[in-house]
Amino acid sequence: MRKLKFLLLPILVIQEIVSMMNPFEILNLSMASSRIKNVVQLYSKHARYFYRIEFSERPSIDFTGTEDIWRYEITADRNRTEVEDYYQNSMRIMTICVFGKDILEEVKSWFKYIKEIFNIDGGLMVIINLDTFPGQNKAITDWVNSQTTWTRHCDIDGEKVRDDDVKYVLNTLNIRITLNIFANVSDNFRFEVPQFLSQLYIENGGWIKLNQLLEIDASEIFIRNTKLTRDELTVFFKNWMCMKSQIGLECFTAGIEKRDDVDTILDVPHENFGTETIRTFELKTQEIKLRGGSEIRRCDGTTAAIFVTTEPDRLVLAMIVVKKKMF
């Protein structure tokens, strides 16, 4: 069979072909020759992916944002299958294992190449488990910061308390949309949370004090294991009603100890709904139906539903700001 003279195809045709390829194919094609690499580079810059780097037990570089996830997993385990294709939460994940002795260096060099081909300059999604490369967390953070002008999404994980490392990640990366802190931090942890986030999730929120909470400017705030008192939560709601804080808040949850706590916390003008009333609310990612609950009203007329919900091991006080009523 005669070979196809790829570079002799018309420019628009090459562009169309590249647009039909998945990230693995684009990268494989780019490695065919330096000339092909230059051409592919030109046409892959408008690719529709988000790029996620994960520094954890299974370090990887993912292409997400479409129905499928394309993953390069960097591993030292030569027994792993080179190509894996499986479904997780109804999402297809296609994985190519890249083998290397120095995992971190391998991640860096692969990302460098991917960045070059796809012209990535910002908006990375970063997942860092601080326990995986304990001595190198600052170096990893500096490297990530050198690769992107801003970070779309950041997950910080880790069992061991590493306040300095968490603080370093938060201080160094320019996190703009989502910040999830799963890592354990001490109750003395102090940090100024980035402003204008879309979502802030704090797994171990014992360190969050009232004055810090009032300064957080995020659309969705989820704090677990909080040590905020009932009175402090009352102040939080009062401030919201007077528009003194959290003007753009859409959703807030915080752990409480007893279901009855809500009566004490709601020491503000509110309206209670009977269990026969079912209200529907639209959140960013889901629609929820609420039976009963209470409602508070802000001075500009905006209302918010307050209710208690349960998680497997705890009670949660939730607040949803009403955007659109659907009866």
Add this chain to the structure above:
Amino acid sequence: MTSPASSSEVKYLIESSEGNTFDVSGAALRQSNTFNAMFLNIGADGPIPFTDYNEATLKKVFEYCEHSVNEENYSGPKHQDDLSKWDLNFFNEMDQKMFIDVINASNFLDIERLTSYCCERIARMLRGKNTQEMIKVITLPTAEELEAKQKVEEKKAAAAKKVAEKAAETAEKTETLEELPVQQLVQTTRNKLTRKYLSFSNE
């Protein structure tokens, strides 16, 4: 000689690189955006010269256009598995040289559906392959071939410039037409249609 009852019955004469001419229906030709931009509104006084492409290639391209005249409007690339038996035969009976010539001609004529199917076919040739396997499918052109390609691109850019100039000229003419009395305008249009038919009926 019958007068054209509808525009789809209008035949156009196409000239290939060998200097040969052949008929293509207006409906088929209108699938080419290049044709639409160049000739649809202004007509043509003689055979339409697509002299960068040989007769066999042009006939193959317009065979596809004639076949897809009655298909629904093109709405983005279709998966190769969704291609009809006719489409598959159409592609399978071409050797690679003809296939590349058809892509080039289809790209120049800007026939979206055909170009897209051809691209999908090439993407399929590379699908799921690693770099070494891809290198077995594609080859790298020599410096001379790249130079020749650049010349062709330059030639096409010059042609596109010409088309743009012609379109601007047509726009001027259209403006003039709009200023004419209605009766005269109708006559002018009819004359143009008749002239087009007479020029390309090849009877």
